[in-house]
Amino acid sequence: MENQTSSSLSSDVNQPVSVGILGATGMVGQRFIQLLENHPWFRITWIAASDRSSGKPYAEAAKWRLDTPCPQRIASMVLSPAEPDHAPRVIFAALDTEIAREMEPKFAAAGCAVVSNSSAFRMAPGVPLVIPEVNADHLHLIEGQSWRHSSGGYIVTNPNCSAIGLVLALKPIEERFGIEQIFVSTMQAVSGAGYPGVASMDILGNVVPYIKNEEQKMEEETLKLLGRLSGNSIQPLDARMSAHCNRVAVEDGHTESVSIKLRRKATREELLAVWAEFQPLAGQHLPMAPAQPVEWLEAEDRPQPRLDRNRGGGMAASVGRLRPCGLLDWKFTVLSHNTIRGAAGAAILNGELLHRLGKLETEPAAVAAR
Numbered sequence: 507m508e509n510q511t512s513s514s515l516s517s518d519v520n521q522p523v524s525v526g527i528l529g530a531t532g533m534v535g536q537r538f539i540q541l542l543e544n545h546p547w548f549r550i551t552w553i554a555a556s557d558r559s560s561g562k563p564y565a566e567a568a569k570w571r572l573d574t575p576c577p578q579r580i581a582s583m584v585l586s587p588a589e590p591d592h593a594p595r596v597i598f599a600a601l602d603t604e605i606a607r608e609m610e611p612k613f614a615a616a617g618c619a620v621v622s623n624s625s626a627f628r629m630a631p632g633v634p635l636v637i638p639e640v641n642a643d644h645l646h647l648i649e650g651q652s653w654r655h656s657s658g659g660y661i662v663t664n665p666n667c668s669a670i671g672l673v674l675a676l677k678p679i680e681e682r683f684g685i686e687q688i689f690v691s692t693m694q695a696v697s698g699a700g701y702p703g704v705a706s707m708d709i710l711g712n713v714v715p716y717i718k719n720e721e722q723k724m725e726e727e728t729l730k731l732l733g734r735l736s737g738n739s740i741q742p743l744d745a746r747m748s749a750h751c752n753r754v755a756v757e758d759g760h761t762e763s764v765s766i767k768l769r770r771k772a773t774r775e776e777l778l779a780v781w782a783e784f785q786p787l788a789g790q791h792l793p794m795a796p797a798q799p800v801e802w803l804e805a806e807d808r809p810q811p812r813l814d815r816n817r818g819g820g821m822a823a824s825v826g827r828l829r830p831c832g833l834l835d836w837k838f839t840v841l842s843h844n845t846i847r848g849a850a851g852a853a854i855l856n857g858e859l860l861h862r863l864g865k866l867e868t869e870p871a872a873v874a875a876r
């Protein structure tokens with residue numbers, strides 16, 4: 507990590523915090539660049555990817571795939587080696603899982619706040635898996651991480667793109683009525699597999715009823731996210747869950763058909779009311795946070811990915827089609843943007859919450875005193 511004292515990283519929101527992006531050339535890395543271009547608190551000062559890209563200007567190394575132009579300042583920025591030596595303290599990471607497993611701890615050990623998208627450490631007992639509207643209190647786990655004690659660094663993760671919309675929709679229901687069983691079947695966009703992802707010949711006019719490790723991730727992450735912080739660990743939600751994950755020929759936006767069994771009976775009006783009232787970050791003024799994290803759509807044929815994925819700047823989960831379920835109690839459809847709410851946007855929102863809490867700038871007292 508570059509020699510940056512805690513005082514040079516002011517919590518004054520008028521002085522942007524320097525951030526780096528690991529995996530800057532990939533699908534999620536590009537979203538980071540797009541979403542951070544005009545961010546009021548964060549400024550990208552460092553980008554890195556694999557050895558194939560290191561030393562090249564970004565525009566040469568990355569095939570820009572988004573529908574807004576690559577910011578000129580980033581296009582000419584040269585990719586650094588993926589080493590912590592000259593990296594800023596705050597790192598947004600969008601690395602393949604196996605690479606992340608090896609690399610993220612190196613950055614945390616060097617004193618970086620690693621805000622990660624990858625699944626490598628999501629289920630590690632001491633690593634918080636966080637959606638700010640759902641379980642901000644789980645960030646307490648950072649304080650138990652060995653890196654935090656030795657260098658001030660730590661790792662925080664956001665969930666899999668298929669879990670995040672589901673959990674946003676379930677959280678207010680779980681709080682008010684309790685959830686006993688969850689059944690979900692997904693229709694997941696191709697961008698969820700990174701670039702180039704699934705071969706066009708495999709997905710055009712087709713559905714692939716298999717996404718490696720996705721069902722397990724979705725089930726375990728959902729229960730951890732809805733779990734309770736108990737001392738220095740998380741007690742997962744005591745509920746049974748079954749997920750079916752499918753890849754469909756949609757560019758962006760994961761749609762999910764959900765059935766739930768509740769611990770206490772709820773009417774349709776009560777469920778609609780808990781979604782409408784769910785505004786847990788109101789008053790915190792986090793730039794990426796949507797005003798309404800769960801948006802109810804009344805029309806009987808919504809939500810749809812092409813029409814609804816960008817609600818709340820791509821950060822809202824859209825719900826619709828709430829009706830009684832013949833097997834469990836209620837069923838509905840939820841949609842969320844997989845590379846915004848499900849990836850880069852989720853990590854930036856985690857970064858914003860960490861900034862609000864003063865955890866991007868400050869090192870624990872023991873480290874600062876050295």
Ligand SMILES: NC(=O)c1ccc[n+]([C@@H]2O[C@H](COP(=O)([O-])OP(=O)(O)OC[C@H]3O[C@@H](n4cnc5c(N)ncnc54)[C@H](OP(=O)(O)O)[C@@H]3O)[C@@H](O)[C@H]2O)c1
Nearest residue numbers: 529531532533534555556559600601624667698700701849
């Ligand atoms: N796509 C989604 O919707 C989504 C949603 C949630 C989470 N995620 C997770 O986010 C992570 C990134 O996903 P993605 O879709 O952006 O993947 P991607 O498009 O394949 O991008 C992978 C990135 O990792 C870099 N990389 C590869 N090997 C490296 C190495 N040895 N050292 C340093 N950097 C290396 C690549 O750089 P080069 O260009 O130089 O090869 C590229 O920047 C994954 O863990 C994924 O599971 C993705």
